[in-house]
Structure formats: C-alpha cells, structure tokens
Amino acid sequence: MSDSLAEHVHYLGLANRSDLYRSAISDCIAPDDTVADLGCGVGVLGIFCLEVGASHVWGIDSSDAIYLAQETVRKAGLDKHYTCIASSTFRAELAEPVDALICDHIGYFGIDYGIIDMVRDAAKRMLKPGGAIMPDKLVLQIAGVSSDACHEKAAAWSDDIVPKVFHWIDEQARNTKYPHEFAPGELCSAPVELGQITLNADTPEYFSFEAEIEITSSGRFDGLAGWFKSHLGNDVWMTNSPLDPNGIKRSQAFFPIARPFDVQRGDRISVTIRARPEGNFLAWDITPRGGPTQKQSNWATTILAEADRATLDGPLRLNDNAQASQYILSLVDGQRTAAQIEETVMRDRPDLMPSQQGTRNLVRDILKRCAVS
Missing domain, CATH: 3.40.50.150 (Vaccinia Virus protein VP39)
Structure with a gap:
C-alpha cells in the first residue's frame, strides 16, 4: 500500500x-x-x-x-x-x-503504459456505440538529446565505480527507455511530430513511425527525447512537453543510443520508432545522414532464464511453483476458510517451501491473489 x-x-x-x-x-x-x-x-x-x-x-x-x-x-x-x-x-x-x-494510463511517451490495448479492449466490451473516450487521441513528439545527465544515465554500468565484471550490462542499459525531466537546453533539435494514434479506432498489432529531425545546436548526440500530447475533449489537450509552460510536469522518455556521435547544426537524422499496443515493446532506429543506423530495442534488455529459452514445441509440465499453487487452489471449495486451508496445507504438505513459515506465507499470498470470500 x-x-x-x-x-x-x-x-x-x-x-x-x-x-x-x-x-x-x-x-x-x-x-x-x-x-x-x-x-x-x-x-x-x-x-x-x-x-x-x-x-x-x-x-x-x-x-x-x-x-x-x-x-x-x-x-x-x-x-x-x-x-x-x-x-x-x-x-x-x-x-x-x-x-x-x-x-x-498515458505514461511518459503516451503509449508506454498500456493505454492502447486497455482502451481497445474496454471499448469493445464496455462502451455503448458512439460512446465517449477520454483521451481519444495521442500525438507523439520527439527531439534530439545532447545531455550529460542522460549520457551518464545510459553509461552507468560502464562507470569506473562499477566492477568490470558487470560492464557487459552496458549494452542492456543502452537498450532501455528512461524517465527524464528534460530542460530545454538538453534538446539539440526542434521537436517534430512522430505520429498520431486515435484510441477509439481499431489499432494494428504494432505501430511503426518515421520522422526526421534537424540539429539546431552542435555537440554530442546522445539519443532521443519523447513525449505526448493527449486530446481529452473539445479544445482540451494535455501534454508533458518540456517546452510547454502549461505542461503537466510528468517526466518525458529518454531513448539512448549505443554509440553517441558528434553533430553539427543543420545535420539531419532519420528516426524510426516501433511499438506494440500493450506498451511493453519499443524499438528505435537512428540514422544520421550518410552514417550507419543504430538499432536499439528494449527487447534486448529482456534477460531470459533457461526456462524462457526453451521452445514450446515439446510436451509441457507445470514447474514446482505452479504445482504448489495448483494444490493450494484445489483446496478452495467454497466451504473452507483461509485459516482452514492453511492448516490443511501445513498438515499434509508443509514441504512446499524450505521452511514452514515460507509455506504459510506462500498459502497466504496465493489465497490473497486468487481467492475471494
């Protein structure tokens, strides 16, 4: 709480x-x-x-x-x-x-907190035909970033204070979206509109947006800043833009690049951002004119356990945690109380966890999440 x-x-x-x-x-x-x-x-x-x-x-x-x-x-x-x-x-x-x-559920970049899937599902099941949705539109905006604070944020895992054995995580860190409250001086380009999403319309299974930004101040290019404008209704718009004095002061999104590079005023950089409606997957490609494309994706930050790497082609079985949950929930019969279920488990299967207190905590957690009175 x-x-x-x-x-x-x-x-x-x-x-x-x-x-x-x-x-x-x-x-x-x-x-x-x-x-x-x-x-x-x-x-x-x-x-x-x-x-x-x-x-x-x-x-x-x-x-x-x-x-x-x-x-x-x-x-x-x-x-x-x-x-x-x-x-x-x-x-x-x-x-x-x-x-x-x-x-x-608008997030820092508008689409990164699951609002698209949430509204799409609810509109189909809960909303009268022609009903109102608030917000009904998102406008995504981006700008180039030249910022020591952002540079340090993305490079934190390769800092000298971090033992070298962990420096490999630098790649993961540079494929991560960060919240950041940008000052106007940290932006090295004018903002451009990346794209618009209408929330009361059918949405695709993934989005792909393209834009080009023009550098307005020379320096080191560290990545992208992203923010939203949301249409709440009639003439009412809400934004977290760092350039709007009437913005809501919610952090913006910082998308770093793997290898920062120098830019000059007037340089143009192509940007592609792809996203899924549920907000969990974001990928960003950055291509300076005449230079190589740097491809970043928060999918690269997903560290897969051995079980996650296994294919689903062969027969499946429940793991130990799932078997324990299945057993506990089998005792929920509409007759027993939580205390009675706990005592039954402690009598018959106290070994579900290495300690008896651990087993009690497991029973209480599962019943709290999965059972109602």
Missing part, C-alpha cells in the same frame, strides 16, 4: 493535470452519463465525473489503490454512485455498457 500512496499522491500533485481533466470532463460528461474509469487508481477522475452529474462510475484497478478509492467514496457518501472493481480491466465485466470511458 505504501507504493500506491506515494505513486498516486504524485499523480495528484502534477501541475495542471487535475484542472485539465476537470475541464474536459465538464465539457464531455453529460448529466446521468455512466462512466468506466480504467486503471482508476484512487478514483479521482471518477469523482470528477460524479461532480458534473454522472449517474454512476465504475472504477477498475488491480492495484492496492482500489481500496483507497473504495474507502474514499464511502467516506464521501458517494458509494451508491461509485462501484469499485478490484480487477484488471481485461477481466472486469460490467452489468451494462457505459456512456464514456476515461483512462490516464
């Missing part, structure tokens, strides 16, 4: 964010509308919807924040109009379609 407290009070404190959502909600949510808030956190956007006359809000979140939302609406006397659903939005089901979907 401590992580949820820190994360969501940070969201609430982002400059201009609440004001922009309030304005858009006031314009777009009609009296008596019903709303689903996807990944609702502590419930603030849904409460804004109730304030302008929405008849009911379903707040959906799989994190501990949903319990903060539940207690908040109860204390505020709003629980008859706000239903909390402790679940992934991909599992949640509503009794009837809603008039509007609202979601703030």
Whole structure:
C-alpha cells in the first residue's frame, strides 16, 4: 500500500493535470452519463465525473489503490454512485455498457503504459456505440538529446565505480527507455511530430513511425527525447512537453543510443520508432545522414532464464511453483476458510517451501491473489 500512496499522491500533485481533466470532463460528461474509469487508481477522475452529474462510475484497478478509492467514496457518501472493481480491466465485466470511458494510463511517451490495448479492449466490451473516450487521441513528439545527465544515465554500468565484471550490462542499459525531466537546453533539435494514434479506432498489432529531425545546436548526440500530447475533449489537450509552460510536469522518455556521435547544426537524422499496443515493446532506429543506423530495442534488455529459452514445441509440465499453487487452489471449495486451508496445507504438505513459515506465507499470498470470500 505504501507504493500506491506515494505513486498516486504524485499523480495528484502534477501541475495542471487535475484542472485539465476537470475541464474536459465538464465539457464531455453529460448529466446521468455512466462512466468506466480504467486503471482508476484512487478514483479521482471518477469523482470528477460524479461532480458534473454522472449517474454512476465504475472504477477498475488491480492495484492496492482500489481500496483507497473504495474507502474514499464511502467516506464521501458517494458509494451508491461509485462501484469499485478490484480487477484488471481485461477481466472486469460490467452489468451494462457505459456512456464514456476515461483512462490516464498515458505514461511518459503516451503509449508506454498500456493505454492502447486497455482502451481497445474496454471499448469493445464496455462502451455503448458512439460512446465517449477520454483521451481519444495521442500525438507523439520527439527531439534530439545532447545531455550529460542522460549520457551518464545510459553509461552507468560502464562507470569506473562499477566492477568490470558487470560492464557487459552496458549494452542492456543502452537498450532501455528512461524517465527524464528534460530542460530545454538538453534538446539539440526542434521537436517534430512522430505520429498520431486515435484510441477509439481499431489499432494494428504494432505501430511503426518515421520522422526526421534537424540539429539546431552542435555537440554530442546522445539519443532521443519523447513525449505526448493527449486530446481529452473539445479544445482540451494535455501534454508533458518540456517546452510547454502549461505542461503537466510528468517526466518525458529518454531513448539512448549505443554509440553517441558528434553533430553539427543543420545535420539531419532519420528516426524510426516501433511499438506494440500493450506498451511493453519499443524499438528505435537512428540514422544520421550518410552514417550507419543504430538499432536499439528494449527487447534486448529482456534477460531470459533457461526456462524462457526453451521452445514450446515439446510436451509441457507445470514447474514446482505452479504445482504448489495448483494444490493450494484445489483446496478452495467454497466451504473452507483461509485459516482452514492453511492448516490443511501445513498438515499434509508443509514441504512446499524450505521452511514452514515460507509455506504459510506462500498459502497466504496465493489465497490473497486468487481467492475471494
């Protein structure tokens, strides 16, 4: 719960964010509308919807924040109009379609926190035909980076303070997207629009965007900065651009390159960025005019265990963890309490973990995640 407290009070404190959502909600949510808030956190956007006359809000979140939302609406006397659903939005089901979907899973680069897949799935299953989506459009923007702070961030694993045996991880670090709060002086090109995504339309299985940036200040080219503009409704746009004084002050994304190079004012660099809708996979290619292409991808940061490297061509079996989970869940029969299940396990299978306390903790964790009363 401590992580949820820190994360969501940070969201609430982002400059201009609440004001922009309030304005858009006031314009777009009609009296008596019903709303689903996807990944609702502590419930603030849904409460804004109730304030302008929405008849009911379903707040959906799989994190501990949903319990903060539940207690908040109860204390505020709003629980008859706000239903909390402790679940992934991909599992949640509503009794009837809603008039509007609202979601703030926008991330640093707009598409890197799963909003595309989340909205696409919910729109098909939860939204009335012609219903509203907020935001309904994302505009992705990029600029070149020349920044000592970013350079050091990407090169941290090859620093002299790190034992040389770990320097191989430098390659992993340079294929990682980093949050960074850019100062305008860290950008060595003017921003360009990379592409637009309409969230209330069918989306492809992957996106590929191309753009060209022109260097405006000579120096060392360290990679790309990326940020978003999101259309919330009518004339209301929200952005985390480091160049916009009305931005929400959310960090931007830094995409490093493996080998920084010198650039001169007027140089042009081609950029291709590819992404999957679920937000987990990002790849970026950077090609200076007349120079070699550097290809980076956060797939390269996935360190695969031996089991992950195995192909799925042969027969499969459950691993030890899955077998233990299967056994514990087999005892959930609608009759036993959690305490009774725990004691049954301790009597019959105390060896599920190396210690008895470890077995008790395993039972409690599995029941907490997978069982309901």
